[in-house]
Amino acid sequence: MKIEQIYTGCIAHAAYYLENNGEAALFDPLREVQPYIDRAKKDNAKIKYVFETHFHADFVSGHLDLAKKEGATIVYGPTAKPNFNALIAEDNQEFKVGNYIVKVLHTPGHTLESTTYLLIDENGKEHGIISGDTLFIGDVGRPDLAQHVIADLTEDKLARMLYHSLRNKIMTLPDDLIVYPNHGAGSACGKMMSKETTDTLGNQKKTNYALRPDMTEDEFVNELLTGLTTPPSYFPKNVLMNIQGYESLDSIMERGKKALTVEEFxxxxxxxxxxxxxxxKAEDFAKGFIPNSLNIGLESNFAMWVGELITDIKQKILLVTYPGKEEESIIRLSRVGYDHAIGYLDGGFDAWINANKKIDVVNRIYAKDLIQQRENNQSLLIDVRKKSEFNAEHVIDAINIPLNEISNRLSEFPKNKPFVLNCAGGYRSMIAASILKQNGLSNFSDVIGGFSEIKKTAVPTTEFVCPSTLL
Structure with a gap:
């Protein structure tokens, strides 16, 4: 079977391209649709369907632009109620893509409309399942997102639906089927996903905690709901965009790709x-930046942190990028619904410098300097990693203020004595530094290389603590 996974690591997202006999289908495509169109053209195929497994929370799908540009039919599973033209399939309904069959399996639980698509090849053999957020590798979809849009859909109700969907619709399928999930490790749509992005269903039945055959419904609900963190604040906003519709990416690009002179900017x-x-990147931002800028580097989980930290999804945004990275920045903003970039600094930060405009900097220190300061009781260390990372291991006496909580905990940062920031490797702590700078704080430094460098450099090793033991 000709099925291709198209994986985007920065948001841990997998779309799927299916083609046979000149017809193609996309499953859960991203906002930027041209690569999918180009892929179909390479096969001399027409995109016939866009199958959506559910209304996504962590990204804005490309279904509307694909339908507009390619004439593709958008397909959702039972109970979906989008505000645009789409085919709402019935449970067990079949669709033809060339000589392949795509069969609808309604699997509510992650959301009410969540649907798994069973792929059947030209010989009638069941090949695999596009499982969306119903089944991941090593995990299943969290059931607490829909209630942020529809209050009556509580996490307990959906968890119980998911229990039955897995046992009545998924676990009854053959073990040799390939599982093609919508996300991998790093996504906030689950809590313990594997780094692997495909597996056999049989192996998942053996290794996935949620598929244990002897599990009662109550045990499933308890294990599924235990340890869930608060979902990112932008998730409900993306759900609504996927339900209600959105502006074409072409229009967003036209507005955002406006080169501005230094004076205009x-x-x-x-x-x-x-x-x-x-x-x-963090290291370049630290050396000099336009005052009041927020730094979120493209090289890591850019879209996730944009969604987490920029509270207004309609925020007007001016971009400072490396020359040539303007378009990528706008596209990656749009993936999570931030469609209001209004221009970029032509020539990048160098243009600002050459115009002799005012700049700010972030002081950075090496891990050895931090250790020396702590030996002399000269600095407070604030760790901006997630609580789970901090609890697993941290520097003794460090204070944990996770990055996504900083704006609500600004009063906890000292204003009249120096402190030092660290995260795992320096990416998140520089975001934190830019937020603190925006709020008038300058009495801090950032550790180059973060906690990983502190661990490598520290002597003695008892500088660190993890649960119940000293390293």
Whole structure:
């Protein structure tokens, strides 16, 4: 069977391309649809269907642009109620893609409309399942997201639906089927996903905690709901965009790809409703940046942190990027629904420097300097990693203020004595540094290389603590 996984690591997302006999289908495509269109053209195929496993929370899907540009039919599973033209399939309904069959299996639980698509080849053999967020490798979809959009759909109700969907629809399928999930490790749509992005269903039955055959419904609900963290704040906003519709990416690109001179950029940036977003790497941002900029580097989980930290999804954004990275920045903003980039600094930060404009910097220190300071009782260490990372291992006496909580905990940062920031490797702590700078704090330093460098450098090793033991 010709099925291709198209994986985007920065948001841990998998779309799927299916083609046979000149017809193609996409499953859970991203917002930027041109690569899918180009892929179909390479096969001399027409995109016939866009299958959606559910209304996604962690990204804005490309279904509407694919339907508009390619004439493809958008398909959702039972109970879906989108505000645009789509085919709402019935349970067990079959669709033809060339000589292949795509069979609808309604599997509510992650959301009410969640659907798994069973792939059947030209010989009638069942090949695999596009499982969306119903079944991941090593995990299943969290059932607590829909209630942020529909209050009556509680996590307990959906967890119980998911228990029955897995046992009545998924676990009854043949062991040799390939599982093709919508996400891998790093996604906030589950809690313990594997780094692997496909597996056999048979192996998942043996290794996935949620598929234990002797599990009662109550045991399943308890294990599934235990340890769930608060979902990112942008998730409900993305769900609504996927339900209600959105502006074409072409229009968003046209608005955002506006090259601004230094003077134009400065004038617009002085408006209170405009945010300067600098997408350069942490080390370059630290050496110099436009005052009041927020730094979220493209090289890591850019879209996730944009969604987590920029509270207004309609925020007007001015971009500072490396020359040539403007389009990528706009596309990656749009993946999570931030469609209001209004231009970028032509020539990047160098243009600002060459114009002799005011800049700010972030002081950075090496791990050995931090250790020396702590030996002399000269610095407070604030660790901005997730609580789970901090609890697993951290520097003794460090204070944990996770990055996504900083804006609500600014009063906990000292204003009259120096402190030091660290995360795992320096990416998140520089985001934190930019937020603190925006709020008038400058009495801090950032550890180059973060906790990983502190561990390598520290002597003695008892500088660290993890649960119940000293390393």
């Amino acid at each position: 400065q004038t617009i940036s002085e408006n209170n409703d405009v945010l300067i977003l600098d997408t350069r």
